Amino acid sequence: MSTLDRIKNVAAELLKIETSRVQEASRFVEDLGADSMQSIELVAAFEEEFDIEMDEDAALGVKTVGDAVGFIDKVMAEG
Numbered sequence: 001m002s003t004l005d006r007i008k009n010v011a012a013e014l015l016k017i018e019t020s021r022v023q024e025a026s027r028f029v030e031d032l033g034a035d036s037m038q039s040i041e042l043v044a045a046f047e048e049e050f051d052i053e054m055d056e057d058a059a060l061g062v063k064t065v066g067d068a069v070g071f072i073d074k075v076m077a078e079g
Helices: 003-015 036-050 056-060 065-078
Strands: none
Touching (some): 003 036, 003 065, 036 065
């Protein structure tokens, strides 16, 4: 499963929305309705899903699903 698909699944489950609503250009707050608490929960859920450690301040700067894919791929590459 691709990074994008995994992010879409995690976001849809956490935000209680249909996976089909989560697109690469979707903004977590404006388009998917994440509030500030859910944004923090998303970071934690992505860390768990990908077994990585993310800098929380940098991670909270990620605004779209596509940004999250790039950010997570970069963190995983740095290992």
